[in-house]
Amino acid sequence: MMKLYKKYQSLIKISFFIIIFLISNNCNSQNKYEILKSKIENISQNSTDNSKSSIEIIEFLSYMCHHCTAIENILNQWQSSIPADVILIKIPICSNKKSEVLQKLYLTINEINKPYLHCELFHMFAKEKKSITHIKDLNDWLISKNINVKEFLELYNSFYIQSKSNRANQLAKLCRIKGIPTFVVGGKYTTSPAIAGDEYECTINTINYLIEKIRKE
Template sequence: MNRRTLIKNVIGFAALMALPLAALAATPLALGKNFQQIRPAQPGESAGKIEVIEFFSYACPHCFEFEGKISAWSRTLPKDVVFKRVPISFNRESWAIMGKVYLSLEAMGLTDRLNTSVFSALHNERINLTDETIRNGWLKKNGVDVARFNDTFRSFAIASHMQRATQLAATYKIDGVPTMVIGGKFQTSPAMNDSFDATLSVADQLIAKARATRGK
């Protein structure tokens, strides 16, 4: 085999090996499989931004598994994207309590520091944070002003935010968590894809799709 033939064969083999990856990258997302389209599309609350909402619950074990990946992913989002979490209760009292715990910590600016700890307390340490006495002890141990937290937790503002979260979940017809809504137009979830990583890859593509169809 001469040198020219060898080079030609090597280039041909490399192209053949690269083909599946290129084909995969070019494969469009499948509506109904990887994502759902939201009709009618819903307006966001952040003017000029693409909103990405994660509907979740501290009480959900799958949300706990997703937490590390989606938190890291959210920190890499472009400047025109806003990431939000919305707690959901599915009319379960314990989930509603944990939703108000999230909203209270968010109002106090503590979610970045304590989100993972709350998940771990519930799913690893089996601490019943729906019990106020137990929760107060856990909050104090984690350096939270308990009196301020309780005032926030019991406030009209948090009750209103939880009601708004419930209404939003109904608007988007959320029937399982974690579920992601992108730009008020698209919905995806780990249940629709092969893994948490695949879900975030789909979300990236849906963000690009929402950007391309902005105003349409």
């Protein structure tokens, strides 16, 4: 009986190392990205941060995307430790009237400089299964956050936000975005959980790999 136990114990250990090897091989960052047909120039407009020489990471996302919600915390932790010349830019996209409301909401929150609200909205849509599809829903939510409804809606409905929305959609089309989240690295490469085998950590590892690849090019 003891010999049989030791035999099975050895088989379990061997199986464990095989699984670890397969996972490591599956996360080979060299196989987890695609090349854009046309290079995208840097979109950052802040001339004080040497943006032209920076490596931009553009994330296309939506509040309604399950994978965007799942990778958000991992991405925030990663962002806190990235080099100074790497810039993460988050671009909300829309495919219909419902997602257009959420896209403009995301852009307006950026403009009033309350980024913590993004986490709350991701949680609200994913965990609480709530949504904001009508103006009354938006009004109620703004009031619950002690945000001036009139001022917020003026910005939300402004030509400025509509222009940012149009540019976001044009950029998504230019990058041939088919699903979200998708990351464009250095204007040359794309990766995503779908390309990385639905592995969020592999997606981040691939972004890091592509950053170093761009530095050497």
